[in-house]
Amino acid sequence: MQKRWSMKVKPGDEGIKKLSTELNIDEVLSTLLLHRDITSLEEARFFFRPDINYLHDPFLMKDMEKAILRIEQAFVAGEKIMIYGDYDVDGTTSVALVYSFFKNYYAKLDYYIPDRYKEGYGISTQGIDFAKEHGFSLIIALDCGIKSVDKIAYANELGVDFIICDHHTPGSEIPAAVAVLDPKRPDCEYPYKELSGCGIGFKLIQAYAQKNDIPFEQLMSYLELVAISIACDIVHITGENRVLAYFGLLKINSDPCIGVKTLMLAAGRTENYTISDIVFTIGPRINAAGRIDDAKHAVELLIACSDEVAAAKGSIINLKNIERKEHDLNITDEALSMIDRDPAMIARKSTVVFNAEWHKGVIGIVASRLTEKYYRPTIVLTRSNGHVAGSARSVYGFDLYEALCGCSDLLIQFGGHKYAAGLTMTPENVEAFSTRFEQVVNASITDEMLIQEIRIDAELKLKQIDAKFFRILNQFAPFGPENMSPVFITKNVYVSGNASLVGANHIKMTVIQEGSASFDCIAFNMGEYLPKIAKGIPFDICYTIEENVWRDKRSIQLNIKGIR
Template identity: 65%
Template sequence: MDKRWITHSDYKNDVVDLLSQELNVSPIIAKLLERRGIVDFDSAKDFFRPDIRHLHDPFLMLDMEKAIDRIEEAIKNQEKILIYGDYDVDGTTSVSLVYSFFKKFYNNLSYYIPDRYKEGYGISTKGIDWAEENNHSLIIALDCGIKSVDKIDYANEKGIDFIICDHHLPGDEVPYAIAVLDPKRHDCEYPYKELSGCGIGFKLIQAFAEKNNMPFTYLEPFLDLVAVSIASDIVPITGENRTLAFYGLKRINENPCEGLKALIDLSAQKEAITITDIVFQIGPRINAAGRIDDAKHAVHLLISGSSELATEKGQLVNLKNTERKEFDNSITGEALAMLESDPSQQTRKSTVLFSPTWHKGVIGIVASRLIEKYYRPTIILTESNGKATGSARSVNGFDIHEAISACSDLLEQYGGHKYAAGLTIPLENITAFINKFEEVVASTIEERSLSQEIEIDEYVKLNTIEPKLVRIIKQFAPFGPGNMKPTFASKNVWCKGEPQVVGNNHLKFTVQQSEGYFFDCIGFNLGQHYQRIRKGIPFDICYSIEENTWNGKTTIQLNVKDIKFE
């Protein structure tokens, strides 16, 4: 797949010059900072030295006082409180965080995770009925609920109060709950809008702690779960999220909860844990519990109080992750075969595939896999409870939630974000939905969104890559949306020595641009360039800069994202 290189050249030169002088850094570093909205010494200090004191006042969030008042009333009256959350990483970390916090001083507490297959996403009638049967009068819903207007009405009829802690986009109507905490509400003036679901849960316990004169040290043990949710839910790592992720990673690497420690041990992670490690190692293991079996296993793990119990639960979750990989590989192969055997797919602007036998728990992963090969908005559907249920994933610059909304007359329900969504369709509407979704995408998507884009921060000579530059770039971490690892490009380089294709089509080689300046490179899934670069033909590369440690020796390595020839 050809990738477009997009170079940023709209730097504010006066800001770049000022930063370069005030911080005593190279123009390259100054440009990277300016792109992140850093304009002077003070904002640079806040960026490089996140401070927990910079977290916003939780009571700035609309309805927070109502939420805390209702929780305090429930505790005073010894009411049974149910902590309710979604079955993905964000939901299970949210439930684990809020449950563990209140469990320290209040025992009349339970938690509930809906069954992905029997209940589906969000607040369920079955969950409310369970709460009633077990005498719960207050439900704290985490990472879900903002669109559950009818379910909250149902709970109200039963005399069960709801506090909703969500971060998804609201619908036209806000549920009639005791409190609805969601910074994306149009009437909420909370300064930061991009918290994860677990982040909203953290603001809830932060508010409770402040109201009850608990020092921040009471909250520090829960920052690791917040960092896991931020990484796994792919929310921007900017502003308040950056601070939470920074201190959460510190907690993970120094003193994680027993559940996360067990997962880290099982993943055989030897280096310091990063956001990337959470995305690819820890998050998928937590997610696998709900994808393959029951997400309560993930909560059992994350609230484990002993290393023995955490190890036992961690091994179970790890086993589910192995099963998840097997389903993932099998279904991806079937889906690719369907695409390749249908000539009409070659001219479409979207991919929508359905099979009644596919495992519901992995279809979102499969959608992402297909985008790696066919870069276009993708929805994978399977049958569940007599209906088609699907997961949608998008491409750069295209709002898939909006496109699905344009087909809402064919749907039973839907929800999600700009780049990821879920939906439920009556089986008889599948063909009509496939055709209408294609019409919507074809008429609205920009051509540039149909090819993968690589944003290049700066073209540099290889001889500018020196240890000080690498040390400062490392301090830009934690990396993620809104603060991606910087991408550089270099022109007219050539391969020094003999390249190798290793693993699953990965390219290892040494690149040189002038005498005395060369670096080892790894290019994942770039093995197709082996023959051309070994001939000594000059080429251009774009890459991120990393450190590679092998046998106790650390060297600079370029992680090559793409190669272009003249």
């Protein structure tokens, strides 16, 4: 796939030199800090030294006092409380966190995860009916509910109270729940707006602990679940999220709970996990439970108190993950074939594919794979409960949610973010929707958006990469949205020693630049460049810098993102 290289705008030289002098660091590192709006020693200290004391007071969140008061009233009155959450990673970690915490202080507590296929996303009428029939008078809804105006009204008619803990953007009306915790509410002045759903759950237990004199140290063990949710829900790793992710990763890498350790063992690694590792190893396994079977398996694993229970649930989830992979690969192949044999589909600026037999649980993954292949807004549709359900993914810079708004008259419902969304429609609207979506995309997307971009942070000489540079660069972690691993460009390098093809289409090589030491490199899916670079022709590279661990030997490695 063709990619375009673009340099981020370099900050002013005066600011770079000033910060480099204050911090005694390389000017390239100062440039990276200025890109993150870090302009002083004090701000750099906050960035490089995450501290639990930087977390905001949870009672700054609108309705938090109401939420805690209602929970305490339920405890005193002996009411049954249901912890309700979505079936994805953010939802299941949220339920596991809130349930595990309150179970320490109250017994009449249970949890509920809606069935992906029978109930769909968010708060369901079936879930409310279940609560009423089984005597639950309070539901704490996590990672969902902010748009469930009609469902909350129905619950109120039945005498079932709701506390909503959500992080999605509200609609025009806030549900009439007892308390609605969502920093994205227009009337909420909470200082940080980008918490995950599990992050909102953490603020709830933080508030309860704060009011009831429970030491904060007792909350630290729950941060691994918050870190997993932050990673897998692709929220910003800035501000408060960065602190939560930092300490959550420490817990994962030093003393994970039994359930998380089981997932790590299944993935074949038990240490040195990064945000990216969680996204690609732990997250898919948790998600597989709800995609293929029942997300309650994931919650049961995450709250497990014994090795036996964790092993049993871990085994189920692993099998579901294998099944998920098979569905994923088969459906991806079918979808690619569908596009490749249709010149009209290839010529479009969007992708919409539909097959009534595809497994609903993996269409989001397939949409991501199709986006990687064709790099354009993509929607994968399948039949579900008499309707057609879809999962959508976008490309950098294009607002998918806004595009769906332009098709809203053809949809039963839709929701999501700028880069990922879900939607439902009637079967007879599929063709009209596909046509309309292409029209909306075609009218608003630019040609540049349709070419994948490598955004380069700074130019770097290889000789600048020494032990101090690498040590400070590592302190920029944890990396993720709005704090991505920096991409550097180095010009006129050449192969030192051998360059060889490894795996299917990857290049393993050592490069050198005039005046520098040599550096090991890995270039995934770039085998077509091997003939040229092997002849000693100078070339430019853009790359991230990482640590490679092989048989307990650690070394600096360049992960090549582009060759020119």
